[in-house]
Amino acid sequence: YGSVSTSSPILFCSGSVYSSIHGFSQEEIKEKLLAFPGGSIDLLKQDSGIAVLTINNPPRMNAFSGAMMVDLEEKVTQLENWTDGKGVIVQGAAQTFCSGSDLNAVRAMSNSQDGMKMCMFMQNTLTRLLRLPLISVALVEGNALGGGAELTTACDFRLMASGSVIQFVHKHMGLVPGWGGAARLVTLVGSRNALKLLGGAVKVDSELGVHIGLADGVLKVDLDAARAETGLQQAESWLSQYTKGPAPVIKAVKKVVLSGRELSLSDALRTEKDIFGSVWGGPANLQALASKSKHK
Numbered sequence: 171y172g173s174v175s176t177s178s179p180i181l182f183c184s185g186s187v188y189s190s191i192h193g194f195s196q197e198e199i200k201e202k203l204l205a206f207p208g209g210s211i212d213l214l215k216q217d218s219g220i221a222v223l224t225i226n227n228p229p230r231m232n233a234f235s236g237a238m239m240v241d242l243e244e245k246v247t248q249l250e251n252w253t254d255g256k257g258v259i260v261q262g263a264a265q266t267f268c269s270g271s272d273l274n275a276v277r278a279m280s281n282s283q284d285g286m287k288m289c290m291f292m293q294n295t296l297t298r299l300l301r302l303p304l305i306s307v308a309l310v311e312g313n314a315l316g317g318g319a320e321l322t323t324a325c326d327f328r329l330m331a332s333g334s335v336i337q338f339v340h341k342h343m344g345l346v347p348g349w350g351g352a353a354r355l356v357t358l359v360g361s362r363n364a365l366k367l368l369g370g371a372v373k374v375d376s377e378l379g380v381h382i383g384l385a386d387g388v389l390k391v392d393l394d395a396a397r398a399e400t401g402l403q404q405a406e407s408w409l410s411q412y413t414k415g416p417a418p419v420i421k422a423v424k425k426v427v428l429s430g431r432e433l434s435l436s437d438a439l440r441t442e443k444d445i446f447g448s449v450w451g452g453p454a455n456l457q458a459l460a461s462k463s464k465h466k
């Protein structure tokens with residue numbers, strides 16, 4: 171019960187896209203990124219099985235310094251190894267989400283070799299984030315711009331506060347997404363909507379986000395401040411609808427959906443069979459059978 175021997179090691183063993191076989195050295199780019207300090211990525215693993223990952227660099231509207239990129243990779247590794255985990259909420263500190271790459275680091279790394287390596291590093295990390303065996307939610311308050319917008323697409327779901335904006339501002343910067351955000355956006359909203367959002371650098375508010383299927387919900391505003399739940403509390407209660415139950419079963423749910431999303435049908439079917447085998451006859455299954463449960 172738990173360890174899954176699947177026929178698709180790419181999803182569950184090494185979720186990365188680039189490795190030494192692509193001439194990519196993770197350690198080499200890490201060293202370069204660490205030359206750009208500032209901010210942090212904070213991880214709080216809770217007894218509920220829901221972790222909170224906070225992008226924390228408020229003086230720069232939570233822009234990603236190089237050190238934060240390295241920190242994110244380390245926190246994703248910790249989440250990959252979290253046996254009791256079921257879900258993760260990604261939020262920004264101080265009521266705003268993330269304003270993308272730290273433009274000071276971008277200016278200093280403007281040769282295209284380093285830019286490409288940074289992009290490969292972030293693609294690896296964000297792909298691993300999306301492939302975690304945890305149900306993930308981006309809690310968007312304030313602005314999610316550029317790489318911040320890309321980060322929201324590396325979660326299974328997005329919840330938006332009213333007044334918040336997701337904007338792929340890349341075109342205004344003479345860029346396109348490079349952290350995997352374009353590929354994921356197409357999967358989420360379809361190629362026509364993706365073309366509109368990228369080509370027009372459209373400001374997606376919560377209403378438009380829900381309309382095109384980018385956002386999965388809008389946080390409530392309670393005018394009675396004493397009773398009002400914070401965005402994080404609302405996101406935790408929204409996510410808990412899907413994380414009730416034992417961790418191995420929730421992880422298995424995420425894995426079957428992930429394989430269906432990413433693999434060919436025949437590979438996905440084989441993987442689903444392996445994952446099924448990992449929960450069949452497990453404690454939750456035996457307990458449910460013994461209790462003759464009715465699903466009324």
Ligand SMILES: CCC(=O)SCCNC(=O)CCNC(=O)[C@H](O)C(C)(C)COP(=O)(O)OP(=O)(O)OC[C@H]1O[C@@H](n2cnc3c(N)ncnc32)[C@H](O)[C@@H]1OP(=O)(O)O
Binds near residue numbers: 230271274340343
């Ligand atoms: C992967 C590709 C990318 O991600 S490229 C980066 C894309 N992002 C951007 O271009 C964001 C640029 N920033 C903005 O548009 C505005 O700062 C936003 C986020 C809308 C906030 O506006 P506003 O509320 O008026 O605050 P502000 O501009 O005074 O900013 C406060 C301090 O934060 C800084 N800041 C903001 N974003 C970044 C960033 N991406 N990199 C580095 N610093 C950033 C501002 O420069 C400002 O700093 P300071 O107070 O002037 O020292």
